[in-house]
Amino acid sequence: MDIKQSAATSTEEFKRRIFFALSEPGRYTIVRMLYRVGHEMGCGELNQHIEIDKSTMSYHLRTLREIGLVTTRTQGREKFVQLNTDRIDAVLPGLLASL
Amino acid sequence: MDIKQSAATSTEEFKRRIFFALSEPGRYTIVRMLYRVGHEMGCGELNQHIEIDKSTMSYHLRTLREIGLVTTRTQGREKFVQLNTDRIDAVLPGLLASL
DNA sequence: TTGATTGTTTGAAACATTTCTAACTATAAA
DNA sequence: TTTATAGTTAGAAATGTTTCAAACAATCAA
Known part of the structure; x- marks a missing residue:
């Protein structure tokens, strides 16, 4: 079973999926940046701060x-x-707040 | 690079490794149980509460x-x-406390 | 000593994740 | 209309993770 596929069936599973998301450097950085700026950001804007291919960025954003x-x-x-x-x-x- | 190999080189990496550990159901359960009981537990005792093969348990405990x-x-x-x-x-x- | 118990290790199979290239869609600008 | 820009998707390659069976080592009990 793919951890990011299908609806989370419980709070515990949702927590585990959050942990999964944050275990990858790129996604960790995206989430932390979004939290710190406190408002929405454009994909391109995010991409300027995180050095990954745009298709990889797209993949991570889809996961999130x-x-x-x-x-x-x-x-x-x-x-x-x-x-x-x-x-x-x-x-x-x-x-x-502690990321 | 294997996320659980080699020393964590930064606080951020340590956090990501914690998230990785908690993204797997068995390890999540082990950590939550250890936190709730508030003291050490025997491997066998843990194994009674979590239905996984002893070698799989051993693998997860090594990861942790x-x-x-x-x-x-x-x-x-x-x-x-x-x-x-x-x-x-x-x-x-x-x-x-929020697991 | 013999046999049972406790947990580890190895190796392979099955499965999941990440990354990239190339092709693609849709919008906007010239 | 043509061209550039923003982002998505598909497919493949590389890598990482999880699980189990089987063999193993160490301790304890009879």
Whole structure:
């Protein structure tokens, strides 16, 4: 079973998926950056700060979206990513602040 | 590079390794159980509560030890596992309490 | 000593993850 | 319309992870 596929069936599973997401350097950096800036960021803007291929970035953002850590919004040809701070804080209070 | 091999070179990497450890169901359960009981537990005792093969348990405990989440003590032919609560709390305060 | 118990190790199989290239879609600008 | 820009997707290669069976070592008990 793929940890990032299919809906989380329990709070425990959701927590484990958050941990999975944060165990990879690129995703860890994305989440921390989104938390620190405190508002949504464009994919390109994120890519300027994190040195990975745009398709790899896309893959990681999809993973974060599937797990439920971020939501995205498309405007024109740009895409903006927002952190689901509340949802993460609800199950793992204080975690984001200590990244 | 294997995330659980070689010393953590930074606090961030240590945090990521903790997340890696907790992303797997068996290890998550082991860590939560050790935290809740508040004292060391025997491998066999752990194995009674978690339905996995003893060799798989051994593998997970080695992973937890290599990352630095637990320490072990051998007495006779039994082995006791203790959670490094302080070390985890130092980098991710409150995490253990919210597992 | 013999046999049971406790846990480790090795090696292989099965499976999951990450990364890249190349092709692609959609929007915007010239 | 043509071209550039932003991001996605598919497929493949490389790598990492998990699990189990079988063999092993060490301790304890009869």
